[in-house]
Amino acid sequence: xxxxxxxxxxxxxxxxxxxxxxxxxxxxxxxxxxxxxxxxxxxxxxxxxxxxxxxxxxxxxxxxxxxxxxxxxxxxxxxxxxxxxxxxxxxxxxxxxxxxxxxxxxxxxxxxxxxxxxxxxxxxxxxxxxxxxxxxxxxxxxxxxxxxxxxxxxxxxxxxxxxxxxxxxxxxxxxxxxxxxxxxxxxxxxxxxxxxxxxxxxxxxxxxxxxxxxxxxxxxxxxxxxxxxxxxxxxxxxxxxxxxxxxxxxxxxxxxxxxxxxxxxxxxxxxxxxxxxxxxxxxxxxxxxxxxxxxxxxxxxxxxxxxxxxxxxxxxxxxxxxxxxxxxxxxxxxxxxxxxxxxxxxxxxxxxxxxxxxxxxxxxxxxxxxxxxxxxxxxxx
Numbered sequence: 001x002x003x004x005x006x007x008x009x010x011x012x013x014x015x016x017x018x019x020x021x022x023x024x025x026x027x028x029x030x031x032x033x034x035x036x037x038x039x040x041x042x043x044x045x046x047x048x049x050x051x052x053x054x055x056x057x058x059x060x061x062x063x064x065x066x067x068x069x070x071x072x073x074x075x076x077x078x079x080x081x082x083x084x085x086x087x088x089x090x091x092x093x094x095x096x097x098x099x100x101x102x103x104x105x106x107x108x109x110x111x112x113x114x115x116x117x118x119x120x121x122x123x124x125x126x127x128x129x130x131x132x133x134x135x136x137x138x139x140x141x142x143x144x145x146x147x148x149x150x151x152x153x154x155x156x157x158x159x160x161x162x163x164x165x166x167x168x169x170x171x172x173x174x175x176x177x178x179x180x181x182x183x184x185x186x187x188x189x190x191x192x193x194x195x196x197x198x199x200x201x202x203x204x205x206x207x208x209x210x211x212x213x214x215x216x217x218x219x220x221x222x223x224x225x226x227x228x229x230x231x232x233x234x235x236x237x238x239x240x241x242x243x244x245x246x247x248x249x250x251x252x253x254x255x256x257x258x259x260x261x262x263x264x265x266x267x268x269x270x271x272x273x274x275x276x277x278x279x280x281x282x283x284x285x286x287x288x289x290x291x292x293x294x295x296x297x298x299x300x301x302x303x304x305x306x307x308x309x310x311x312x313x314x315x316x317x318x319x320x321x322x323x324x325x326x327x328x329x330x331x332x333x334x335x336x337x338x339x340x341x342x343x344x345x346x347x348x349x350x351x352x353x354x355x356x357x358x359x360x361x362x363x364x365x366x367x368x369x370x371x372x373x374x375x376x377x378x379x380x381x
Contacts, residue, residue, distance in 0.1 A: 010151055012165070018276070020293060021296070035130070040127065046220045046252055048104065057373050061298065063116060076197070077093055081350070102214075140153055159274075162260060180336075181227045183223040184251075185251055188218050268314050271311070285339065
């Protein structure tokens with residue numbers, strides 16, 4: 001398709017969701033411009049986990065080779081008692097087809113996506129350009145960004161995070177607190193091939209997660225606890241190994257865990273679509289925030305390249321994504337409940353986990369990890 005005839009897509013946000021959406025839309029033939037409010041794309045955030053569904057989405061974007069050079073592969077997640085450190089279960093996290101699971105620094109994933117975006121001459125990345133205003137019309141979307149001329153596009157993708165300006169401009173509900181907060185630490189220690197991989201310590205009203213970041217010498221440690229608790233004192237009587245990690249770690253900061261009304265954000269519009277945290281910010285209990293953003297990007301591109309009018313394409317996208325996001329959020333709520341059970345309910349949980357086989361534990365998440373991305377075909381002339 002001639003460049004002049006390619007439809008135009010504008011994207012707000014150059015995080016994981018926005019960069020992935022840019023790559024996916026470029027792949028199917030859109031002219032893409034990404035507008036990011038930050039003047040520089042800095043290495044922010046701590047670690048994240050890429051489950052098999054996320055890895056397949058990245059492979060669909062053509063990043064299979066790059067994936068091999070980032071992060072650390074994991075075969076299971078070890079659940080431990082927060083008080084004693086005893087192993088409660090090892091949950092297999094590889095998919096049934098062998099697709100793996102990786103832990104890595106968030107900046108490593110963003111840098112990989114950014115390199116791919118900057119290698120595409122057909123993607124225009126503009127920094128220091130936050131969204132100022134947007135108006136959806138019958139023919140498309142009229143937008144204004146900081147320091148720029150008015151822009152018009154047939155498709156606008158809001159990938160501007162949990163505090164989405166696009167959502168605010170459209171009068172949608174703001175994010176809300178979940179009542180939990182995350183304390184993040186960077187723990188410097190050698191990560192040998194035999195070192196523990198992803199570990200989670202469970203306890204009443206709180207839990208901790210640790211995993212290597214892929215540089216061979218550091219781990220991400222996250223403490224999840226009630227929002228009213230500003231420090232790690234709630235973990236002072238927990239397992240000594242966990243306490244040693246907290247004491248040795250460098251505190252990276254405290255983040256309130258927010259969510260949004262996904263049903264409202266994902267209602268289909270004629271020319272505007274929300275993806276990633278802007279659409280469905282979720283608590284990290286199932287480690288699916290990045291995965292859902294990557295899935296969004298691939299599914300969106302497949303829908304809008306199908307040859308049907310854009311409003312029908314975005315309606316199809318909503319029909320595909322809303323049930324899956326709702327199911328993931330139910331799983332998030334389930335993990336929050338089960339991880340934070342008090343005694344004696346936690347004893348029943350521990351006994352139930354001890355009686356489960358790895359095969360049955362893997363089956364619990366097959367619907368999530370076995371997801372397959374759609375094929376990204378170019379737009380028809």
